[in-house]
Amino acid sequence: MKILRRKAVCEKLGGINDVTLWRITRDDPTFPKSIQINKRVVGWLEHELDAWLGQKASAARTTSKTLVSP
Numbered sequence: 001m002k003i004l005r006r007k008a009v010c011e012k013l014g015g016i017n018d019v020t021l022w023r024i025t026r027d028d029p030t031f032p033k034s035i036q037i038n039k040r041v042v043g044w045l046e047h048e049l050d051a052w053l054g055q056k057a058s059a060a061r062t063t064s065k066t067l068v069s070p
Contacts, residue, residue: 003035003043012049030055 010016013024024031032048 002046003037004046004049005043009044009049013053020050030039 004012006018006021010014010018010021013021016024025034029047030052033045034042034044
């Protein structure tokens with residue numbers, strides 16, 4: 001089990017910035033919850049992020065097929 005810190009999560013999500021990551025965590029209830037490592041540090045489980053990205057990719061493919069089909 002690997003825990004990714006904020007910077008690594010931002011890079012994994014396509015190089016987003018801190019504010020965008022904060023917005024995703026605030027606005028998307030499906031985004032994995034962070035884990036408190038100590039008082040000042042949080043992280044995310046890499047396998048949970050991978051699963052979330054997979055769900056987003058599947059949903060995008062389904063949506064794009066629906067939009068293209070007559």
